[in-house]
Amino acid sequence: VHLRKPNSLTLTWALLLTAMIAYLPANLYPVMTVVSLGHGQSDTILSGVIYLLLNGDWPLALIVFVASVLVPLLKIVVLIYLLLSVQRKSRLRTAQRTRLYRLVELVGRWSMVDIFVVALLAALVQAGALATIEPGIGALAFTAVVILSMFAAMSFDPRLIWDNEEHQT
């Protein structure tokens, strides 16, 4: 027996709104700063993708773009849509909305990739070498976005999508 998730709507909204607030600093502040020979260069999430596009190969840049820019944004938008549609007692495309929810739940964890990159770079390029890499505030905010939106997706109960179906028929 799977019990209903209590206060699903309220909890999901709360987590989602917090994630949205954290989304701004996550993209505006640098996720890391490369300091070499007294000269510092900061990278945000987006400029990291652009760097990959210019200096690496574009398939990898595309994957990282999808994982760290597109997925968090789409996830927030989709969850808002699902919440609103449940609250407006929509009966449209219930099966598709369930599939959308499943997709959101599945794909969210891939956004952590940028944080792992920062951690690996910081571990490899350590103090004493020619350059040091310092993780920035943006990385903290970005992790908050990923984790909060994962919790938001988990606290959403997909059965709410189907509830209105029953009342009508």
Next chain:
Amino acid sequence: MNQARPAMASGSELLACHECDTLQRMPALQPGQTARCRLCSAILLRYPKGGLDRPIALYSTALLLLLLSNSFPFLLLEIQGRQEITTILGASRALYDAGMGELAVAVFVTTILAPALLITSSLYVLLAVRLHLALPGARHALSWISHLEPWGMLDVFMLGVLVAFVKLGAMATMHTGLSLYAFCGLIVVSAAATAAFEPRLLWRQFARRTGLIHAR
């Protein structure tokens, strides 16, 4: 109570879908088959081939690979004659040293703690059922396995390794460590283990043992 029943869906049992609450009759499953909700096509129950022995073997292998991948250098970097080595733990350690404790915890949990807990608790529950032992806390372990699953991010970490490779490749020479190979194996094996392991099947065994399934 009929104890001689095979440990699978019996065909006469009613089940409410966990995603849309539709009440439906469970079909009798053969090994390798999957039951899906007829309304929203959520997976109701899988019945993987290989019984309990296959996931036990795979999770044991995964445990071994997890230990290996955490005990040797993961990546090596050569920069103007200097060599830097890092391990998987080193990644979260570097964040901690940089004053980002919260971030270090997040990386530690997703790359080491959650996978380790997932593997050991799955193995624990599987062995408890397989050997007919009443091990303490087996139920609790089983109930948190599904909550733990999304937080193990080994595959995501691997993508991060790839990106780090490209980013640092421009200014230094990168070498792969022994752990990286164990880590690649770990990803494959733990994916296979997850596919071979159906927690819902074990719940049924626990329920059958206490007579809950027939109590209606």
